[in-house]
Amino acid sequence: MAQLIEMVKGSARVESVPLQRSLSLLIPSNQDQVAPISSSTLPKHAKAFGDLNSDQVSTMVVVSNIKSMFGYTDSTIIDEVPIVDYSLLFSDDHDEQPNSLEHLGKACQEFGFFYLINGVAESVVEGALKGISDFFDLTTQEERSQFLKKNSMDRISWGLRSHAGENREFLKVVAHPQHHSPTKPANFRDAIEEYFKRFHEVELGLAKAISKILGYEETYIEKEFKLEAGFDVSAMNLYPPSFQSKGSIGVPDHTDPGFFVSLIQDVNGGLQMLSHNGKWIGVNIPRNAIFINLGDHLEILTNGKYKSHIHQVILDNNEVRRISMATLHGPSLDAFIAPGPGFLDESHPPAYRGMTYKESLEFNGYDEIDVQSSLSQIRLPVPI
Numbered sequence: 001m002a003q004l005i006e007m008v009k010g011s012a013r014v015e016s017v018p019l020q021r022s023l024s025l026l027i028p029s030n031q032d033q034v035a036p037i038s039s040s041t042l043p044k045h046a047k048a049f050g051d052l053n054s055d056q057v058s059t060m061v062v063v064s065n066i067k068s069m070f071g072y073t074d075s076t077i078i079d080e081v082p083i084v085d086y087s088l089l090f091s092d093d094h095d096e097q098p099n100s101l102e103h104l105g106k107a108c109q110e111f112g113f114f115y116l117i118n119g120v121a122e123s124v125v126e127g128a129l130k131g132i133s134d135f136f137d138l139t140t141q142e143e144r145s146q147f148l149k150k151n152s153m154d155r156i157s158w159g160l161r162s163h164a165g166e167n168r169e170f171l172k173v174v175a176h177p178q179h180h181s182p183t184k185p186a187n188f189r190d191a192i193e194e195y196f197k198r199f200h201e202v203e204l205g206l207a208k209a210i211s212k213i214l215g216y217e218e219t220y221i222e223k224e225f226k227l228e229a230g231f232d233v234s235a236m237n238l239y240p241p242s243f244q245s246k247g248s249i250g251v252p253d254h255t256d257p258g259f260f261v262s263l264i265q266d267v268n269g270g271l272q273m274l275s276h277n278g279k280w281i282g283v284n285i286p287r288n289a290i291f292i293n294l295g296d297h298l299e300i301l302t303n304g305k306y307k308s309h310i311h312q313v314i315l316d317n318n319e320v321r322r323i324s325m326a327t328l329h330g331p332s333l334d335a336f337i338a339p340g341p342g343f344l345d346e347s348h349p350p351a352y353r354g355m356t357y358k359e360s361l362e363f364n365g366y367d368e369i370d371v372q373s374s375l376s377q378i379r380l381p382v383p384i
């Protein structure tokens with residue numbers, strides 16, 4: 001429990017300083033000595049989840065209220081996903097910024113994934129999800145199937161998988177440097193384009209912040225990955241509720257290529273990450289947050305310092321259909337990605353082969369738009 005409390009403390013950078021202060025009031029340092037709490041010290045999120053009073057402040061209650069604050073139910077797993085506040089990474093406050101960068105560094109190195117808040121306006125995320133929902137609702141499956149991939153240069157690709165190993169319908173589109181997507185229904189294209197535009201700014205911001213944490217000038221990752229022409233592919237997924245799926249697997253376990261993946265969804269349920277210590281963690285995205293999962297090519301560039309984590313989608317408990325959009329933010333197709341010299345020394349020889357992003361996407365025999373990982377083939381044998 002102490003560990004969980006620590007985790008909640010460490011990750012609860014939800015809105016700004018007031019919330020942190022309130023949380024330190026909420027979280028007793030010792031179970032026998034409960035700090036008094038006044039509801040006026042609580043931020044608006046905290047007020048929204050109920051009328052906390054000093055009687056309720058026990059360790060268990062604190063944790064469960066923090067859970068409900070983020071929209072969790074008791075049966076979901078909260079632990080071990082850090083929350084990173086994007087706005088604090090660029091704060092003018094001389095204490096705030098280094099603390100936030102350190103927190104992001106820990107999230108990257110010790111987890112490899114995190115919830116990002118204050119990056120993209122909620123209305124933009126909601127708009128994109130509504131657009132995707134309209135695409136799946138307002139077109140028939142037959143209309144959608146016109147986007148079935150026909151050749152390797154296709155920039156839009158549709159698929160329907162319905163077997164024990166995979167259950168989903170998806171539409172993949174190239175989102176950057178040029179956005180390609182179906183033009184019907186109206187607003188779908190505009191809504192997702194707005195998300196791609198806004199998120200591209202956030203991507204550049206995260207590239208700056210992570211470069212700094214790694215000890216480089218802030219343009220390091222942007223230059224290495226040539227992000228101006230970064231190849232981004234967005235996978236929009238529609239998962240059936242579990243009673244409609246023949247098997248329980250939505251997407252089998254895999255890692256994703258690229259710098260990182262940004263994921264938004266309409267309802268929680270199904271995405272699981274394999275943590276550093278070999279435990280599956282349920283991804284339950286707090287409202288207003290975007291899930292970030294580091295990709296294969298950041299692992300390659302950092303020679304394994306930051307890892308790309310295996311994940312899967314399991315549909316066991318889904319009562320309703322779920323929509324997600326996983327955007328794989330990649331280097332430019334012609335960027336040559338190899339372990340950076342700054343991550344190599346005698347005890348850290350190169351652990352991956354260098355190749356262009358395009359080559360790595362095609363390494364398994366897949367096309368660029370399929371964005372399949374080839375990390376296991378790119379890994380070099382460990383010298384004895």
Ligand SMILES: O=C(O)CCC(=O)C(=O)O
Binds near residue numbers: 237271311325
């Ligand atoms: O839909 C999800 O939650 C994850 C999908 C995913 O991992 C992918 O499309 O690569």
Ligand SMILES: [Fe+2]
Binds near residue numbers: 254255256311326
């Ligand atoms: Fe994935």
